[in-house]
Amino acid sequence: LLVDKGNHRHFMAKEIYEQPEVISHTFGHYLDLDTETVCLPELPFDPKEVQHISITACGTALYAGAVAEYWLERFGRVPVSTDIASEFRYRETPLAPGGVTIVISQSGETADTLASLRYAKECGQKVVAVVNVPTSTIAREADVVLPILAGPEIGVASTKAFTCQLATLACLSVAFGRAKGVLSADDEHKLVRAFMEVPRLMTEALKLSPEIEVLARTLAKARDVLYLGRGTNYPLSLEGALKLKEISYIHAEGYAGGELKHGPIALIDEKMPVVVIAPHDRIFDKTVSNMEEVAARGGKIILVTDPKGAEAAPVNAVQKLILPEMPATVCPMVYSIPVQLIAYHTAVIMGTDVDQPRNLAKSVTVE
Numbered sequence: 001l002l003v004d005k006g007n008h009r010h011f012m013a014k015e016i017y018e019q020p021e022v023i024s025h026t027f028g029h030y031l032d033l034d035t036e037t038v039c040l041p042e043l044p045f046d047p048k049e050v051q052h053i054s055i056t057a058c059g060t061a062l063y064a065g066a067v068a069e070y071w072l073e074r075f076g077r078v079p080v081s082t083d084i085a086s087e088f089r090y091r092e093t094p095l096a097p098g099g100v101t102i103v104i105s106q107s108g109e110t111a112d113t114l115a116s117l118r119y120a121k122e123c124g125q126k127v128v129a130v131v132n133v134p135t136s137t138i139a140r141e142a143d144v145v146l147p148i149l150a151g152p153e154i155g156v157a158s159t160k161a162f163t164c165q166l167a168t169l170a171c172l173s174v175a176f177g178r179a180k181g182v183l184s185a186d187d188e189h190k191l192v193r194a195f196m197e198v199p200r201l202m203t204e205a206l207k208l209s210p211e212i213e214v215l216a217r218t219l220a221k222a223r224d225v226l227y228l229g230r231g232t233n234y235p236l237s238l239e240g241a242l243k244l245k246e247i248s249y250i251h252a253e254g255y256a257g258g259e260l261k262h263g264p265i266a267l268i269d270e271k272m273p274v275v276v277i278a279p280h281d282r283i284f285d286k287t288v289s290n291m292e293e294v295a296a297r298g299g300k301i302i303l304v305t306d307p308k309g310a311e312a313a314p315v316n317a318v319q320k321l322i323l324p325e326m327p328a329t330v331c332p333m334v335y336s337i338p339v340q341l342i343a344y345h346t347a348v349i350m351g352t353d354v355d356q357p358r359n360l361a362k363s364v365t366v367e
């Protein structure tokens with residue numbers, strides 16, 4: 001396998017920067033641009049008949065699944081439960097025949113995810129595998145495979161696989177919405193056009209890199225960092241915290257904004273940076289309250305938002321990373337870029353081994 005870093009210092013940087021290109025391959029595979037529709041391979045079930053979807057995975061793939069839960073429930077009006085594969089496989093959750101299980105795995109070899117796939121099949125579920133390696137065990141054992149087409153990912157901390165998983169799952173969610181009649185043909189065209197804008201929006205987002213490099217100097221001094229988000233930005237805040245932990249070894253936690261009062265607020269002081277992931281959406285006001293609570297306790301806020309959000313946010317103690325305005329559905333994909341760059345630049349300042357962080361493996365094939 002011949003993959004080099006190109007002009008980048010690390011594979012992780014290369015993989016962050018190639019996302020506009022690779023995600024356009026993913027969308028190119030699942031979208032028909034002439035008809036502005038989503039086209040998936042034939043599914044081994046009728047979405048109209050599906051009563052329940054379980055999503056299971058590990059690590060970053062799990063958080064891609066947690067984002068997809070919001071999309072599938074919203075577009076497909078089907079109840080979804082997302083679960084850590086190592087819990088799912090042993091919990092013996094009852095799965096009624098006729099259900100669908102989605103397993104997500106970059107490598108397609110993660111032991112717990114594979115065991116979950118086998119459990120789901122035993123329970124009569126149809127299994128959809130969202131994988132990067134099409135020859136993997138998980139791909140072979142699934143009923144249908146949706147390749148994410150991210151190309152080889154070398155950095156241990158997953159970046160481009162995450163956003164390509166999101167792109168694939170977004171297309172699957174729209175397919176559910178169309179089949180169930182929740183989305184009109186017009187809704188689908190609009191979503192497809194929004195997906196086509198993602199590479200350009202990601203390219204814009206990458207331009208924040210120098211600003212993030214400056215912010216990272218503050219983050220590198222922190223002992224703990226809190227990430228907050230609501231809706232699909234909640235799982236993205238979990239992913240942001242995971243990324244920072246993995247490569248900079250700074251303790252970080254992701255929380256749903258509404259849970260701030262139920263614990264993490266006790267930790268806020270001048271030494272604790274809080275990364276708030278919040279485009280100006282219908283619940284932005286709630287996030288503003290969260291920021292006021294953090295600011296009142298001296299917490300330093302890094303707000304990742306859009307121009308409207310930047311204007312509506314309290315001015316004090318907030319550093320802003322401003323992305324273009326975009327439809328809510330594409331936010332988790334585009335907002336991933338600053339989230340990844342925050343972790344990357346912080347780790348570079350800390351001097352860690354970014355591509356091979358201590359104690360971590362790219363693929364966990366044993367329990």
Ligand code: G6P
Nearest residue numbers: 059060061105106107110158361
């Ligand atoms: C390891 C990797 C993570 C990855 C997780 C799941 O922990 O370090 O980057 O998200 O495994 O891997 P998979 O190949 O199943 O997506």
